[in-house]
Amino acid sequence: MTASEKTYLGVPVRKPRAAFFSLTSCEGCQLQLLNNEATLLDFLSLLTIVNFREAVSERSENYEIAFVEGSISRADEIPRLKSIRAQAQTLVAMGSCACFGGVNQLKNRFSDLDWVKKQVYGDHPIETQDVLPLSAIVKVDLNIYGCPIKKEEVEKVITNLVLGKSIDYPQYPVCMECKANQNVCLFDLGEPCLGPITRAGCDSWCPSNRLGCWGCRGPAETANVRQLKQIMREHGFSDEQMLDRLECFGGFSKFINELKNQ
Amino acid sequence: MLFRVFSKNELKNLYDILAVNHIVGPVSKGCNKNSTALYDFDFVYDFEELQLEYSATIHSLKRFILPAKETLCSFTLQKNNWQKHVELNAYKPIVYFGLHACDINALNKLDKVLAGKIYPDPYYAAKRNNMFIIGVGCTPQPFCFCHSMGADSVLHGFDMFLTDLGDSYFAEILSARAFECLSGITCREPGKSEHQRFLEVAQEKMKRFTCHVDTTDLTKILDLEFQADVWREWGEKCLSCGTCANVCPTCYCYGVEENVDLDMRHAAKTRHLYSCNLIDFAEVAGGHNFRPHSHDRLKYRYYHKHRGFVEAFEESLCVGCGRCGNACLANITVPEVIASVRGKEGYHG
Amino acid sequence: MVKLPFVDVLADKKNYMRKDDLASFEYTYQAEITNVYSLTKTEKLYQLQIIDPVERARFTFKPGQFVMLELPGIGEAPFSISSSPIRHGDIELCIRAVGNLTNFLTRSPRGTRVGISGPFGTDFPVEEMQGHDIMLIAGGLGLVPLRAPIFAVLENRSRYGNIDIIYGARNPAELLFTYQYDMWRQFDIDLNIIVDQGDASWNGPVGRITSILEDRIQAAENIGKNTYAIVCGPPVMFKFVCDMLIKAHLPTQKIFVSLERRMHCGRGKCCRCNIGSTYTCLKGPVFDYWSVMNMKEAI
Known part of the structure; x- marks a missing residue:
């Protein structure tokens, strides 16, 4: 059966031309896509990949879906992103850097960028600016959350995309999955955790490995941040500790000022 | 009901008799940061792992009978045709060694909805009918309000129930198979003094309850106080995280999701x-949400457990195990919520 | 050693007497989409035929009941049956494309196999209504669950008194089943249609459904004694309409409504459709208004 004839329940299944791009990032999300060898061939057969630096050598600028990982930290990335947007019908922000700025945006916490550069690069300064998520520059059609993204979730997203199903993420927080995994609550073990306010979908990846959540997937639909601040205090964690976590990936930026002023 | 008494040394023999089967029981899960021992239900591979004197487990038994995620059926698709394959996901009988009365009562309550007259759920029934249950008496903890909920003792739904008389166990026997198990160990019929001791133990247990919930007229009060402000106060604290339902031994609400494999x-x-x-629990297609606020949802949970279920089955869907309050990071506990709805002073909401 | 036996609940009659109930829980009839009609921009009428002839003959339902429709891997959702409960033909479902399942369905060609389970839920007691006048009041998509009771009543038209259909839609383009209006009128049904906003083609009344209802209530004789009402529409409509009917002395137990909720099982398990603590799938979707008044957050 050729690709164009593929159907599901009599409905033709699209095989979109897809390109993968990387802005400021560790490229870990792209690497994640190549994980899970058992399903890799089926996964790759859903798309016609025309640009994927980690996987294929051919290049083409003719694509419908652009998967962009990374954030914007240099001026030249802005026109690049805009040209991707101009070409792609669907632009997917892939991973915390693309969705929220990610770990890169931690430097935005410092008011003096020159001082930051000096600390990091010493006498070899490079060009850098305040870090922005993709949505600050272009319209983003779809976010794939996580640092890194979770392969199983991406498989589901792509399957639903080609079938024309909607992409729905859990609206509830990580606690839901953490409890389903029978974990002991990390607060009981003396560890701070953003699980109660962070969007689930990671299958409580970190808490299941006894590491408190750092909120890489951004806030759940009902993030009761104020209550979590109270809980952190009751468990002996300072407001600074909570802020460190909330600011780590940039997903909670809209809550930061409110918290600082409380 | 038949009764037997056996020496505590015989417990290992009882375990060994059943050890040819899979055994689930309370096991140690280390300590919390205050050095309090933690327990949970898990598969037991060695008699020494079994912690029958456990205080309470963090999670309920649901993982074994109502798993957090369960495949109901799979489909194989050809061009215009498809087949549906149903798998009930039960493959073996399991011995549950050391359940407290509240958890057995929880199963009995779940039976009413999931294995009752109307559309009995085969996935649940398949697992439920493959349970061999040995109950064990407990020591009331500060958070236990099972007595208020009438779930501190259990009359049915187990094969054998053990009560610690000090140097021996007093066994209540409800099934032929349990009787058969006891025939393999040294035991005898209880005498008058043991009857006496059994009743004393029950009385001593009763005295140790410190946590109570006033359920008098609760169904009416929940109707009357449907618009009460206290719900909003609790709603402000609620994290809408679903932890209470996850640890609850009787919460059975679910959602169904269909997914296509990568191979199409x-x-x-x-x-x-x-x-x-959870925020989208009562959202309908098109986006309207019948319970958009956390207080609407929190209230609904109480309304279902303490009113709706009572209306349907003349008993509450809460056994008073206190797990939800223990697990709630925002300290929302059933006794305090109900006291506040009743307009009682003293809850620190 | 005591080795416990494995109990197969679907096979072992001795241990579980209701194995047939258990086996049918997840059973779906396979049905084929035989025809699709576009009713409006967003609503289509799907005709479905159960493939197995024995199952097809056995499938009966009452007006107001619903089925769960499933597309493997895409989703499953409840839909009120819109076809005649008396004439055995194809099962007709009127579906608005709003979610995953319904959107996929609009792309499904004729001949697609779908899964159907049911029928589920309560029905409009059309037999109890014999000898009385009936007012059927629908807003928007609310006409969908009323089509089956309309069919049922038309089959025995002479056994009923006056029948009024009062139907409101946002605009003429959103009116459903327009091709049937003449047929309904031939059966001596008083069909009153009103739209919120008219257009060039529209020469009927414009306004709220309550204004027509007010007129009908005025015109009706002895409404409190002789009349049953069936109401379905958006949540805001229920309250206004039912309040007017109660004011006109219609007993609350003679007013029937069909409520809509999200359902994941249709079998009184998942709790998603609960109103207060009442399962819409078991105690509904058809409720009398007395029950509705006793449920929290119903409308």
Whole structure:
């Protein structure tokens, strides 16, 4: 059966031309896509990949879906992103850097960028600016959350995309999955955790490995941040500790000022 | 009901008799940061792992009978045709060694909805009918309000129930198979003094309850106080995280999801235990949400457990195990919520 | 050693007497989409035929009941049956494309196999209504669950008194089943249609459904004694309409409504459709208004 004839329940299944791009990032999300060898061939057969630096050598600028990982930290990335947007019908922000700025945006916490550069690069300064998520520059059609993204979730997203199903993420927080995994609550073990306010979908990846959540997937639909601040205090964690976590990936930026002023 | 008494040394023999089967029981899960011992239900591989004197487990038994995620059926698709394959996901009988009365009562309550007259759920029934249950007496903890909920003792739903008389166990026997098990160990019929001791133990237990819930006229009060402000106060604290429902031994709400495999030739229907506290629980197609606020959802949970279920089955869907309050990071506990709805002073909401 | 036996609940009659109930829980009839009609921009009428002839003959339902429709891997959702409960033909479902399942369905060609389970839920007691006048009041998509009771009543038209259909839609383009209006009128049904906003083609009344209802209530004789009402529409409509009917002395137990909720099982398990603590799938979707008044958050 050729690709164009593929159907599901009599409905033709699209095989979109897809390109993968990387802005400021560790490229870990792209690497994640190549994980899970058992399903890799089926996964790759859903798309016609025309640009994927980690996987294929051919290049083409003719694509419908652009998967962009990374954030914007240099001026030249802005026109690049805009040209991707101009070409792609669907632009997917892939991973915390693309969705929220990610770990890169931690430097935005410092008011003096020159001082930051000096600390990091010493006498070899490079060009850098305040870090922005993709949505600050272009319209983003779809976010794939996580640092890194979770392969199983991406498989589901792509399957639903080609079938024309909607992409729905859990609206509830990580606690839901953490409890389903029978974990002991990390607060009981003396560890701070953003699980109660962070969007689930990671299958409580970190808490299941006894590491408190750092909120890489951004806030759940009902993030009761104020209550979590109270809980952190009751468990002996300072407001600074909570802020460190909330600011780590940039997903909670809209809550930061409110918290600082409380 | 038949009764037997056996020496505590015989317990290992009882375990060994059943050890040819899979055994689930309370095991140690280390300590919390205050050095309090933690327990949970898990598979037991050695008699020494079994912690029958456990205080309470963090999670309920649901993982074994109502798993958080369960595939209901799978589909194989050809061009215009498809087949549905149903798998009940029960493959073996399991011995549950050391359940407290509240958890056995929880199963009995779940039976009413899931294995009752109307559309009995085969996935649940398949697991439920493959349970061999040995109950064990407990020591009331500061958070236990099972006595208020009438769930501190259990009359049915187990094969054998053990009560610690000090140097021996007093066994209540409800099934022929349990009787058969006891025939393999040294035991005898209890004498008058043991009857006496058994009743004393029950009385001593009663005295140790410190946590109570006033359930008098609760169904009416929940109707009357449907618009009460206290719900909003609790709603402000609620994290809408679903933890209470996850640890609850009787919460059974779920959501069904269908997914197509990457190969486009297979699909599956999965159910996920859900929680009525989660924001999209009552959202309908098109986006309207019947319970948009956390206080609406929190109130609904109480309304279902303490009113709706009572209306349907003349008993509450809460056994008073206190797990939800223990697990709630925002310290929302059933006794305090109900006291506040009743307008009682003293809850620190 | 005591080795416990494995109990197969679907096979072992001795241990579980209701194995047939258990086996049918997840059973779906396979049905084929035989025809699709576009009713409006967003609503289509799907005709479905159960493939197995024995199952097809056995499938009966009452007006107001619903089925769960499933597309493997895409989703499953409840839909009120819109076809005649008396004439055995194809099962007709009127579906608005709003979610995953319904959107996929609009792309499904004729001949697609779908899964159907049911029928589920309560029905409009059309037999109890014999000898009385009936007012059927629908807003928007609310006409969908009323089509089956309309069919049922038309089959025995002479056994009923006056029948009024009062139907409101946002605009003429959103009116459903327009091709049937003449047929309904031939059966001596008083069909009153009103739209919120008219257009060039529209020469009927414009306004709220309550204004027509007010007129009908005025015109009706002895409404409190002789009349049953069936109401379905958006949540805001229920309250206004039912309040007017109660004011006109219609007993609350003679007013029937059909409520809509999200359902994941249709079998009184998942709790998603609960109103207060009442399962819409078991105690509904058809409720009398007395029950509705006793449920929290119903409308």
